Amino acid sequence: MNCKMQLTKYRFSFNFDHEDGKFEEIYHFLLNFLSLDLKIGAYYTNKGKEVMGVRDEGLEKLSDMIYDYCGLVFIDRLDTLRDKLGKRLIELELTAWEYGDFLMHNSPEWDVLVELLTINESYFYREENQLNECCSIVLPQLKEINKYRPIRIWSAACSTGEEPYTLSMLIHESGQILPGNVEIMATDINKKVLEKAKKGWYKDGSLAFRRIPKHLLENYFTEEEGGYQIKPYIQKMVTFRHLNLLDDKKIDEEIGKVDIILCRNVLIYFDQLMINKVIESLYRVLTPGGFLFLGHAESIKDSGLGLKKVNTHRTFYYRKETTQHEEVQNTRS
Numbered sequence: 001m002n003c004k005m006q007l008t009k010y011r012f013s014f015n016f017d018h019e020d021g022k023f024e025e026i027y028h029f030l031l032n033f034l035s036l037d038l039k040i041g042a043y044y045t046n047k048g049k050e051v052m053g054v055r056d057e058g059l060e061k062l063s064d065m066i067y068d069y070c071g072l073v074f075i076d077r078l079d080t081l082r083d084k085l086g087k088r089l090i091e092l093e094l095t096a097w098e099y100g101d102f103l104m105h106n107s108p109e110w111d112v113l114v115e116l117l118t119i120n121e122s123y124f125y126r127e128e129n130q131l132n133e134c135c136s137i138v139l140p141q142l143k144e145i146n147k148y149r150p151i152r153i154w155s156a157a158c159s160t161g162e163e164p165y166t167l168s169m170l171i172h173e174s175g176q177i178l179p180g181n182v183e184i185m186a187t188d189i190n191k192k193v194l195e196k197a198k199k200g201w202y203k204d205g206s207l208a209f210r211r212i213p214k215h216l217l218e219n220y221f222t223e224e225e226g227g228y229q230i231k232p233y234i235q236k237m238v239t240f241r242h243l244n245l246l247d248d249k250k251i252d253e254e255i256g257k258v259d260i261i262l263c264r265n266v267l268i269y270f271d272q273l274m275i276n277k278v279i280e281s282l283y284r285v286l287t288p289g290g291f292l293f294l295g296h297a298e299s300i301k302d303s304g305l306g307l308k309k310v311n312t313h314r315t316f317y318y319r320k321e322t323t324q325h326e327e328v329q330n331t332r333s
Helices: 022-034 057-070 078-092 096-105 109-117 128-145 162-174 191-199 214-220 248-255 272-285 324-332
Strands: 002-007 012-017 042-044 050-052 151-155 182-188 201-203 221-224 227-230 238-242 258-263 286-294 307-311 316-320
Touching: 057 078, 057 096, 057 109, 078 096, 078 109, 096 109, 109 191, 128 151, 128 162, 128 258, 128 286, 128 316, 151 162, 162 182, 162 214, 162 238, 182 191, 191 238, 214 221, 248 272, 258 272, 272 286
Parallel strands: 151 182, 151 258, 182 238, 258 286
Antiparallel strands: 002 012, 042 050, 201 227, 221 227, 286 316, 307 316
């Protein structure tokens, strides 16, 4: 049987005779180099067209596992998933299908996979209208209601720490509330970026500084050779923790009740089912009358939860509706 296999995306073309012993050699080359699960025959692409080529069942299996683990959707972006995993599969000498089995029996590998999949785009003073509203309007308003306990803020999916550190700086800048009366918790599913966040050191010329006002850089960083170090009293306000937003038990145990949640530019990577799940978790730990900030490209539609949209001339956010009884209980807690 004479066959011709052509993978135009990778500019490979092979001619071989099934009976000349070359098939096995070419098959394994493609498995190892391109990380593809191959079968020869009629296949269907993800658009449903019958072709002579590849249907990567291993990647489909992996995309399902990833979705269940952290909510990221790759089932309609298998090429992207293949590109992100290719080098790792070559290192382990595994096919995508075998890698799925490897994950099931080697839980630390999930940390490696998360590092490969997550997008850690972040910078200081991002979407500054929201941050200014949070620190100059919302925080004083909450402190007036809750006079006898610290205000608790949760920066969800904090990446390398720019968001929670910006909050810390702006709280100092506002002068409207003592820094000791605010607790900031910052979490992320990616352990590697959390380690960088904890260090609080950022390379000179980093994109992390592309929007930061000059006075914040001068007042709250120490310039060092090759970069800038967050000053200790700014770092002290922030506690970093590893957390998967799909882990309800850990959210309840380690986060607890919070007054403000910033979960910005996260939901854009989820489908509606996962968005609903995450919003329900955030709603559950938000105190009555508490505030939720999402990214500008994100909104809550028909969630069925008591989250009221607050529109200002600068931005928007959500507030958890409350009864008078709950407000009284909240001030005493």
